[in-house]
Amino acid sequence: LEEEARYAFLQYSSSLSRELRIEDEADDQTRRNQKGGRRKTTTASGNRAIVVDEPGVTRDRLYGRSFWGEHEFMVVDTGGVINISRSQTDVMEDLAITTTIGMDGIPLASREAAVSRMPTMIEKQAALAVEEASVIIFLVDGQAGLTAADEEIADWLRKNYSNKFVILAVNKCESPRKGMMQASEFWSFGFSPLPISALSGTGTGELLDLVCSGLKKIEGPENLEVEDYVPAIAIVGRPNVGKSSILNALVGEDRTIVSPISGTTRDAIDTEFTAPDGQKFRLIDTAGIRRRAAVASSGSMTETLSVNRAFRAVRRSDVVALVIEAVACITEQDCKIAERIEREGKGCLIVVNKWDTIPNKNQQTATYYEQDVREKLRVLDWAPIVYSTAIAGHSVEKIIVSASTVEKERSRRLGTSILNQVVREALAFKSPPRTRGGKRGRVYYCTQAAIRPPTFVFFVNDAKLFPETYRRYMEKKLRSDAGFSGTPIRLLWRSRR
Numbered sequence: 001l002e003e004e005a006r007y008a009f010l011q012y013s014s015s016l017s018r019e020l021r022i023e024d025e026a027d028d029q030t031r032r033n034q035k036g037g038r039r040k041t042t043t044a045s046g047n048r049a050i051v052v053d054e055p056g057v058t059r060d061r062l063y064g065r066s067f068w069g070e071h072e073f074m075v076v077d078t079g080g081v082i083n084i085s086r087s088q089t090d091v092m093e094d095l096a097i098t099t100t101i102g103m104d105g106i107p108l109a110s111r112e113a114a115v116s117r118m119p120t121m122i123e124k125q126a127a128l129a130v131e132e133a134s135v136i137i138f139l140v141d142g143q144a145g146l147t148a149a150d151e152e153i154a155d156w157l158r159k160n161y162s163n164k165f166v167i168l169a170v171n172k173c174e175s176p177r178k179g180m181m182q183a184s185e186f187w188s189f190g191f192s193p194l195p196i197s198a199l200s201g202t203g204t205g206e207l208l209d210l211v212c213s214g215l216k217k218i219e220g221p222e223n224l225e226v227e228d229y230v231p232a233i234a235i236v237g238r239p240n241v242g243k244s245s246i247l248n249a250l251v252g253e254d255r256t257i258v259s260p261i262s263g264t265t266r267d268a269i270d271t272e273f274t275a276p277d278g279q280k281f282r283l284i285d286t287a288g289i290r291r292r293a294a295v296a297s298s299g300s301m302t303e304t305l306s307v308n309r310a311f312r313a314v315r316r317s318d319v320v321a322l323v324i325e326a327v328a329c330i331t332e333q334d335c336k337i338a339e340r341i342e343r344e345g346k347g348c349l350i351v352v353n354k355w356d357t358i359p360n361k362n363q364q365t366a367t368y369y370e371q372d373v374r375e376k377l378r379v380l381d382w383a384p385i386v387y388s389t390a391i392a393g394h395s396v397e398k399i400i401v402s403a404s405t406v407e408k409e410r411s412r413r414l415g416t417s418i419l420n421q422v423v424r425e426a427l428a429f430k431s432p433p434r435t436r437g438g439k440r441g442r443v444y445y446c447t448q449a450a451i452r453p454p455t456f457v458f459f460v461n462d463a464k465l466f467p468e469t470y471r472r473y474m475e476k477k478l479r480s481d482a483g484f485s486g487t488p489i490r491l492l493w494r495s496r497r
């Protein structure tokens, strides 16, 4: 039974994510069917889920970025909830290890909370995913019916996560009428059951609509009134590059700490800050903690700790000031953080600090530096570079001005007509390549589906006719003609009949 339960969860979650991911294939199918004179719609509402495959951020949880309607969200596939074989001691040992080393994105305090609430049967990875999630899809098997394990999970969710939006999806409900009956069995869990079929796609549109209605209820930055939205700037970089000095130059020693987290779980200190243009910011400083951590550990452990801390700060931020030292090389650690910034869609500026230590500077020095930085941090080729001497307070205000601009670019919406004009010009300047069979990609229209980061959806005849080189060309053109300096942008290519 244990084996079966685990297997079932694995199977459901992966078939559900497959359903979310097969949209491209579904489009192909639609075309094929159409040729044969038959029609097939992929989803009930005609909306389409757009999922960009991304390699998993961690070993145990699979992440994919997804779009539905106006919403962008990350789907986390936990790969299974139940692990009956582990004892509480195993779990506690695991917890001890993970809290020391740190894990991606989840604040230590909430990680501890997640695991302390967790019954032994629940997989730690699943518990963490639940803690991290805004909306929880609790998936059960409509054909197998209600099990004791399902009940226990329902209990756990109800007791601990009443503040979260839980959707009870009953899978394998292929037949609409029977499906309703299968689903009704689960009413006793205290969540309203939604019959779906990952296999046929029935109900998955409704499921995504529900997910989005759940997201709307959550206070995300996009849902706040503009004046309430205070963007967060994380100051990250290797030890000793001058993060604290920058912070001190900006806000002085006696800063207002806005969200101190008590005790040993303190991870980063947030400070409120108002830029000269009146824009309010929250500064996330990861520097102050380092010294304490360095006392407790050394060498590669300190490196691991500081990278993980940087990752967490990146996740909480809107704009990242990635600080590097003028005389030192860019390290693998910097590259890892840079990749994370890009992947999480955060704004970024590169701060080359200790600029005073470069002797005999002339007009070419900065150009030379820029080339070097661009060469090594290719993934951030869109990020502006600021040169500063934090100890003397030189140019630190440029960091804030630049961060403010980056934030605005990251939140910018381009009008559809301007956008399509830019795209038309780009197409006229260079058309997509013709295939051997003589086929060529056509863009019907383009729309900006989201901000933070700006995300553009290209509706085309066949996404496969747009090779990676052409997609990169289009991104470059969008940037050169429409700006978006300092922010990653996403281009999604969707096939349409």
Ligand code: GDP
Residues within 6 Å of the ligand: 237, 238, 239, 240, 241, 242, 243, 244, 245, 246, 287, 288, 290, 353, 354, 355, 356, 357, 388, 389, 390, 391, 392
């Ligand atoms: P953090 O570990 O990144 O927070 O780095 P700190 O701000 O503590 O700085 C590390 C060392 O570099 C300190 O001794 C600072 O005085 C020094 N430092 C910071 N910024 C500059 C700078 O712009 N120029 C020079 N020459 N030294 C700096």
